[in-house]
Amino acid sequence: xxxxxxxxxxxxxxxxxxxxxxxxxxxxxxxxxxxxxxxxxxxxxxxxxxxxxxxxxxxxxxxxxxxxxxxxxxxxxxxxxxxxxxxxxxxxxxxxxxxxxxxxxxxxxxxxxxxxxxxxxxxxxxxxxxxxxxxxxxxxxxxxxxxxxxxxxxxxxxxxxxxxxxxxxxxxxxxxxxxxxxxxxxxxxxxxxxxxxxxxxxxxxxxxxxxxxxxxxxxxxxxxxxxxxxxxxxxxxxxxxxxxxxxxxxxxxxxxxxxxxxxxxxxxxxxxxxxxxxxxxxxxxxxxxxxxxxxxxxxxxxxxxxxxxxxxxxxxxxxxxxxxxxxxxxxxxxxxxxxxxxxxxxxxxxxxxxxxxxxxxxxxxxxxxxxxxxxxxxxxxxxxxxxxxxxxxxxxxxx
Amino acid sequence: xxxxxxxxxxxxxxxxxxxxxxxxxxxxxxxxxxxxxxxxxxxxxxxxxxxxxxxxxxxxxxxxxxxxxxxxxxxxxxxxxxxxxxxxxxxxxxxxxxxxxxxxxxxxxxx
Numbered sequence: 001x002x003x004x005x006x007x008x009x010x011x012x013x014x015x016x017x018x019x020x021x022x023x024x025x026x027x028x029x030x031x032x033x034x035x036x037x038x039x040x041x042x043x044x045x046x047x048x049x050x051x052x053x054x055x056x057x058x059x060x061x062x063x064x065x066x067x068x069x070x071x072x073x074x075x076x077x078x079x080x081x082x083x084x085x086x087x088x089x090x091x092x093x094x095x096x097x098x099x100x101x102x103x104x105x106x107x108x109x110x111x112x113x114x115x116x117x118x119x120x121x122x123x124x125x126x127x128x129x130x131x132x133x134x135x136x137x138x139x140x141x142x143x144x145x146x147x148x149x150x151x152x153x154x155x156x157x158x159x160x161x162x163x164x165x166x167x168x169x170x171x172x173x174x175x176x177x178x179x180x181x182x183x184x185x186x187x188x189x190x191x192x193x194x195x196x197x198x199x200x201x202x203x204x205x206x207x208x209x210x211x212x213x214x215x216x217x218x219x220x221x222x223x224x225x226x227x228x229x230x231x232x233x234x235x236x237x238x239x240x241x242x243x244x245x246x247x248x249x250x251x252x253x254x255x256x257x258x259x260x261x262x263x264x265x266x267x268x269x270x271x272x273x274x275x276x277x278x279x280x281x282x283x284x285x286x287x288x289x290x291x292x293x294x295x296x297x298x299x300x301x302x303x304x305x306x307x308x309x310x311x312x313x314x315x316x317x318x319x320x321x322x323x324x325x326x327x328x329x330x331x332x333x334x335x336x337x338x339x340x341x342x343x344x345x346x347x348x349x350x351x352x353x354x355x356x357x358x359x360x361x362x363x364x365x366x367x368x369x370x371x372x373x374x375x376x377x378x379x380x381x382x383x384x385x386x387x388x389x390x391x392x393x394x395x396x397x398x399x
Numbered sequence: 400x401x402x403x404x405x406x407x408x409x410x411x412x413x414x415x416x417x418x419x420x421x422x423x424x425x426x427x428x429x430x431x432x433x434x435x436x437x438x439x440x441x442x443x444x445x446x447x448x449x450x451x452x453x454x455x456x457x458x459x460x461x462x463x464x465x466x467x468x469x470x471x472x473x474x475x476x477x478x479x480x481x482x483x484x485x486x487x488x489x490x491x492x493x494x495x496x497x498x499x500x501x502x503x504x505x506x507x508x509x510x
Contacts, residue, residue: 231467
């Protein structure tokens with residue numbers, strides 16, 4: 001057992017509110033915090049100051065972290081660039097590849113359910129005169145490989161398809177997509193913010209050329225991420241920032257050693273515990289889904305049931321408004337979809353892309369369990385969600 | 400004897416003799432072409448960066464990792480960039496055409 005304060009033993013009332021939004025962010029693992037702390041205080045050196053031991057100590061820590069990140073995805077440490085997070089990694093990968101001088105094929109392919117930062121980066125390239133292609137997804141949220149193959153008949157510079165979706169948690173066929181891109185001479189970028197550390201990823205086996213990682217989605221700190229950039233054959237990018245040419249010129253700016261160390265440690269823990277953790281989360285998630293459907297038989301899952309992150313549920317409750325439902329259960333931290341767009345009261349573009357009508361998309365919400373979720377919390381969540389749904393439907397029936 | 404052509408930054412072309420076994424950097428120096436080569440071909444800098452005509456690029460042997468590492472640091476890098484010191488003239492490369500990039504990065508001579 002991990003012994004964190006939020007865990008309680010079965011049967012007891014869990015500590016409230018209960019966090020069930022692990023795809024928005026995760027708490028930093030206490031082991032990660034412990035690894036980071038010395039680099040704020042006694043080991044505070046600038047990793048780029050190589051003329052003294054303070055600097056070299058920080059540089060060694062950063063390089064060790066780089067290796068830990070690389071190992072999670074089967075990469076070489078020289079292929080890892082630290083960034084501020086997945087948004088920056090995605091911008092750097094997509095704009096960087098397509099803006100690189102001499103890029104042969106001025107065409108980029110992505111899909112409609114990508115994170116906003118991917119869609120907006122692609123849109124920006126469109127404004128710069130690059131041809132952009134937005135692939136639809138099937139009703140289960142997965143990219144249709146035949147459509148992708150068709151799109152690749154035109155010479156394409158870059159394909160960007162996310163590894164796992166941030167709302168519905170579906171895991172794309174990365175190896176198949178990578179193989180298609182490779183055989184058509186297109187580079188393959190994947191936004192693995194949600195997938196890294198949750199499902200196995202191997203950049204060699206999957207023919208991935210660029211891959212984005214976010215620290216705070218895998219129990220690391222916020223404010224750090226990484227971009228994997230293939231060395232063989234070499235993938236080249238135009239940097240977003242001008243400056244001191246840190247990170248091999250790809251990302252100027254002084255690195256934050258505590259954050260790098262935190263990301264590295266988080267990756268190492270995830271790599272070591274992924275198998276057992278996935279199994280535990282799948283059980284919790286299934287217990288949750290079974291509990292809900294037993295009481296609310298018409299509650300249904302959005303997105304593919306099998307190719308899915310172990311901790312993700314995204315469900316629709318017909319004839320119930322999602323936002324109203326969430327307001328009925330203040331003891332539970334849940335969200336409708338992605339945190340980035342949760343301020344906007346409009347149906348999720350991801351669910352719409354699955355072909356869901358607005359009233360069903362509006363009746364959908366996301367529940368994500370994670371490393372510190374307990375059985376007692378699941379049981380509490382089921383009980384309160386079912387009560388709330390019954391209350392709302394009772395009201396609706398009377399009105 | 401094979402020939403090769405340099406396209407200078409002002410767009411002018413210069414065709415020169417390209418003896419077999421010599422590097423593009425050495426040929427440039429023999430002909431007073433302004434290609435630096437600060438490390439004299441020891442793969443420690445990227446100042447002999449040239450942009451190979453796309454038609455010729457495919458004929459070149461692949462760059463080594465060491466050359467790629469140095470190219471990472473080259474200024475104005477393109478898809479067909481190579482280091483002049485690593486391009487050795489063969490019969491096949493008779494007619495090779497390369498452009499000089501607009502700028503180089505040399506910490507010693509930059510002001």
